[in-house]
Amino acid sequence: EIVLTQFPGTLSLSPGERATLSCRASQSVAGSHLAWHQQKPGQAPRLLIYGTSSRATGIPDRFSGSGSGTDFTLTISRLEPEDFAVYYCQQFGTSLTFGGGTKVEIK
Amino acid sequence: QVQLQESGPGLVKPSETLSLTCAVSGYSISSGYYWVWIRQPPGKGLEWIGNIYHGGSADYNPSLKSRVTISVDMSKNQFSLKLSSVTAADTAVYFCARRVYSSGYVDYWGQGTLVTVSS
Secondary structure, eight states: OOEEEEEEEEEEOOSOOOOEEEEEHHHHHOOOGEEEEEOOSOOOOEEEEETTTTOOOOOTTEEEEEETTTTEEEEESSSGGGGOEEEEEEESSEEEEEEEEEEEEEE | EEEEESSSSSEEOSSSSSEEEEEEEEEEEGGEEEEEEEEEETTHHHHHHHHEETOEEEOOOTTTTEEEEEEEETTEEEEEEEEOOGGGGGOEEEEEEEEOOTTOOOOEOOEEEEEEEEE
């Protein structure tokens, strides 16, 4: 099973700032198999990015994904108030696994 | 628009079987994709439970495999989860979802349902 480790655990930033979230895999992940989800309190997660860098339908272009192999990054170029949430990376290899999440909170 | 809706008891006694159903609308299960169950204990992260393909082939998280059964009812366009011998550690919000076949990302989620295991 591929283990995904996300860091930092918590990111404290102000609206308008840039957020950089990291996801490291215990072994190489195919680029097409890495996704990012956003979850707000009391809500289901929502797909943001799939295939490492493709935005899901309706996702604004301030969200971008990059990376390869074992290291992947989600970048939010300028934080909007609605972006403060928990973000999970997800991979599919022989099984489906999620990272532990990064909470982006208002500083 | 694809929509998924979980239903089932919100309270299950220890040692009993948790049973949930996910009704799918806006897409026919028989047309493809994998149909997934994921759970989230209170205040914690997401854990994949397992998934089923429309043809009936299922895969399970090895840590839960001995207790889990996922099945599909194409006539009702829904799929189900059974988790046996539950304990307090199985208390969680249970989500049903759809997973893309090849690249494996989850593209649609249900709203989730809280199941509490308690006597």
